[in-house]
Amino acid sequence: MKVAKFGGSSVASAExxxxxxxxxxxxxxxxxxxxxAPGKRFKEDTKVTDxxxxxxxxxxxxxxxxxxxxxxxxxFKEITEQLQLPENVLKEIKQDLEKVLASEYSDELKVDAxxxxxxxxxxxxxxxxxxxLGLEATYLSPQEAGIIVSDEPGSAQILDESFDEIxxxxxxxxIVVIPGFFGYTxxxxxxxxxxxxxxxxxxxxxxxxxxxxxxxxxxxxxxYCVNPTIVDNPKEITALTYKEMRELSYAGFxxxxxxxxxxxxxxxxxxxxxxxxxxNGLGTIIVSQKETGDNPVVGIASDTGxxxxxxxxxxMNRELGFGRRLLHILxxxxxxxxxxxxxxxxxxxxxxxxxxSVEKEQKVIERIKAELDPDMVHVERxxxxxxxxxxxxxxxxxxxxxxxxxxxxxxxxxxxxxxxSSEVSLMFGIKxxxxxxxVKALYKSFFE
Ligand code: ASP
Numbered sequence: 449m450k451v452a453k454f455g456g457s458s459v460a461s462a463e464x465x466x467x468x469x470x471x472x473x474x475x476x477x478x479x480x481x482x483x484x485a486p487g488k489r490f491k492e493d494t495k496v497t498d499x500x501x502x503x504x505x506x507x508x509x510x511x512x513x514x515x516x517x518x519x520x521x522x523x524f525k526e527i528t529e530q531l532q533l534p535e536n537v538l539k540e541i542k543q544d545l546e547k548v549l550a551s552e553y554s555d556e557l558k559v560d561a562x563x564x565x566x567x568x569x570x571x572x573x574x575x576x577x578x579x580x581l582g583l584e585a586t587y588l589s590p591q592e593a594g595i596i597v598s599d600e601p602g603s604a605q606i607l608d609e610s611f612d613e614i615x616x617x618x619x620x621x622x623i624v625v626i627p628g629f630f631g632y633t634x635x636x637x638x639x640x641x642x643x644x645x646x647x648x649x650x651x652x653x654x655x656x657x658x659x660x661x662x663x664x665x666x667x668x669x670x671x672y673c674v675n676p677t678i679v680d681n682p683k684e685i686t687a688l689t690y691k692e693m694r695e696l697s698y699a700g701f702x703x704x705x706x707x708x709x710x711x712x713x714x715x716x717x718x719x720x721x722x723x724x725x726x727x728n729g730l731g732t733i734i735v736s737q738k739e740t741g742d743n744p745v746v747g748i749a750s751d752t753g754x755x756x757x758x759x760x761x762x763x764m765n766r767e768l769g770f771g772r773r774l775l776h777i778l779x780x781x782x783x784x785x786x787x788x789x790x791x792x793x794x795x796x797x798x799x800x801x802x803x804x805s806v807e808k809e810q811k812v813i814e815r816i817k818a819e820l821d822p823d824m825v826h827v828e829r830x831x832x833x834x835x836x837x838x839x840x841x842x843x844x845x846x847x848x849x850x851x852x853x854x855x856x857x858x859x860x861x862x863x864x865x866x867x868x869s870s871e872v873s874l875m876f877g878i879k880x881x882x883x884x885x886x887v888k889a890l891y892k893s894f895f896e
Contacts, residue, residue, distance in 0.1 A: 449618065450477045451659045453628065453650030456487020456495055457667040458724040459570050462530030465577060471665065471727050472578065472623065478663070480617060480653050482628045483574055484646040485566025486523055496523055496566040497629075497643075504562040507549060517545065524569055528576075537576045541569040553637075556601040560630065560640045567627035567646060575625040584622035590631045593617060593624070595652060597631035597639050604631055604639040606652050606711065614656025626653060647708035655715035662717050664704060665724045671696070671703050671732040673747040678884050679891045685746055686730060687738045692746050692837050693719075695873040699749035699835040709734070744840030744847065745894045750887050752880040753801045754786070754831040756863065757812070760794035761822040770820065771795060777815050781808060786833075787875070789866045796864065798877065801829060831863065832883040834876045836890065842871030850893055851876070858882065858889035 454468050472478050485496040503516035521542060528538045548561045571587050578585035594613025597604035610631075617624060628646025630638055641648045647664060654662035668676075670684040671693070688696075690713040697706040703721055712719050713736070722731035764770050771788070774795065778785055787798040804812065809827050816825050841847050848867070851874060855862055864877030878886055 449479050449657060449659050450475065450661045450663055451480045451482065451650055451654040451657065452478045452663045452665060453482040453646060454484065454574075454724060455646065455664070455666045456484040456497075457489075458487075458665050459483050459574065460486045460489045460493075462527050464724065465527065465531060465574060467724050467727075468574065468665070469578060469581060471724065473581070473583065474727070477660070479620070479623055480657060480659070481574065481623060481625045482646060482650040482653055483567060483570045483625065484628050485570050486527065494519075496520060496570075497563055499523070500562050500566055504559050507562075508555065508559075520545070520565075524573065527573060531573070531577050531580070533573065533576045533580060537573060540572065541565070544568065557637055557639070560601050561638050563640050564627070564630040564638055567629040571625045571627035575623075578623060578625070586620075586622050586624055588617075588624045588626050590626060590649070591636070593626050593653065594656065595626075595631035595649065596634060597641075599633045599635070599637065599639060601639050603642045604633075606631065606648070607634075610652065611656045611715075614653055615658065617653070617657050642705075642707065644702070644705045645707070647705035648711075651708040651711040651717075651719070654717045654719075655711035658715065659717055662712050662719045664708075664719060664721050665727070666703060666721060667723060667725060668703060668721075669723045669726055669729045669731065671701065671721055671747070673895060674887060674891045675700065675750065678750070678887045682891065683895055685732050688732060688734045688746060689738055689839055690734055690736055691870070691872050692839055693734045695835055695837045696747045696749045698751075699833055699875075700751035701747070701749050704734075738839075740838075740840035743838070743894065744844040745836055745838040746840075747837050748834065748887055748890050748894065749837060750832055750834045750883050752830075752832040752883060754833055754877070755799055755801050755804060755827055755829045756831055756877065757797040757799060757804075757827050758794065758825065759797075759816060759820070759822045760791075760824045761820070762793055764793045764795065773820060774816065777812060777819065781812055781815075783808070783812070787866055789864050789877075798831075798833070798864070828863075830880045831877050832880040834878065834883065834886055834890070835873045836876075836894070837873045839872055841874065848874060851890060854889040854893040855886055857893075858885040860886045860889075 487495045506513035575585045575587040596610045628649035630640040672682040674682045719734040860882035866875040
């Protein structure tokens with residue numbers, strides 16, 4: 449039994465949905481299908497989820513939201529008409545939206561319920577289309593499928609008890625079509641995962657039903673070893689381990705949501721990334737173990753939007769509890785951190801810029817000065833992280849040397865170097881302005 453998840457671009461239009469149906473019909477093992485909301489049909493297009501977020505914003509600002517509502521409906525109208533679906537499919541989508549807007553939910557829950565309409569409608573459309581082709585298919589809401597999540601609007605987490613419930617889906621004889629991106633709390637409230645979270649649903653369903661394979665259909669042939677918007681025609685990765693994929697998606701590989709790996713990894717379900725527009729291509733397979741090929745490095749990831757909070761104090765190494773108290777201040781201010789590279793008398797805390805606004809920064813600095821009496825504390829913004837990833841690196845000499853030589857060639861100054869003890873990745877912090885040059889130089893050095 450396979451779980452197939454189709455991303456936004458795969459369900460963006462009637463034409464794409466026809467490809468999706470062909471893929472489903474092509475393999476009778478594809479019995480649990482998870483879908484995103486319609487995404488972009490072309491570069492400048494807007495995803496239905498973004499339209500819904502705009503609609504929600506207008507609604508909460510008490511502005512007219514007719515325009516946004518119209519835009520959402522136009523998308524579904526076009527799809528349902530071109531697929532020649534019965535009129536009630538479109539009617540139901542409109543009614544669902546109106547019902548959510550008129551509901552008594554709290555604002556937070558209403559935001560999530562509005563966002564979820566995209567996936568929910570997409571699943572209804574696909575199941576109606578499969579039925580129209582003569583297949584036995586049913587739309588299943590995440591609640592019926594057994595997806596029970598924590599009460600954290602916008603960033604729900606799956607609860608363990610879900611998996612036994614989801615396992616029961618194996619008994620179904622027909623194809624089930626489940627909307628991605630949201631689940632229900634124990635109390636029956638609809639809550640979404642973080643953005644891009646349909647991948648998470650797919651992984652949860654695959655783990656729950658103990659699928660033989662989780663196929664994640666997107667719009668690229670495979671995972672590339674470097675961001676193709678930085679390097680032209682980069683090499684494709686045919687196989688990756690969960691750990692490698694986790695590290696790559698942490699630092700900007702957006703092909704697969706980083707939280708989506710965990711359920712598949714825990715249940716040892718292989719994940720295959722494939723292209724809806726080229727379903728016979730090999731794609732990229734993600735498994736727990738694989739043979740290391742000739743190159744110990746499988747990919748180079750980069751992401752911007754980081755800052756470094758630098759604190760130094762003479763004899764920091766002997767001051768009991770210094771690190772804990774520093775991190776406690778961050779916890780108190782609800783700031784999560786990413787890494788803490790340290791020296792003898794200094795400590796840097798790497799934080800995503802979205803976590804620490806400029807206003808909050810002042811407060812944090814004041815608290816550090818007052819509570820830790822440091823010699824120096826300052827914040828440096830506009831940093832990028834570059835990660836070189838590969839399980840084979842831990843037994844290979846000279847990776848760091850090769851990487852630093854590439855940085856030299858690109859004339860990029862290194863602000864930070866961090867190697868986790870697992871040696872699956874080597875991380876470099878640099879000024880964001882140098883990131884593209886550095887990535888190009890690293891690609892040349894490791895892959896050409
Ligand atoms: N539609 C949601 C988003 O755009 C979730 C997804 O597509 O995976 O974030």
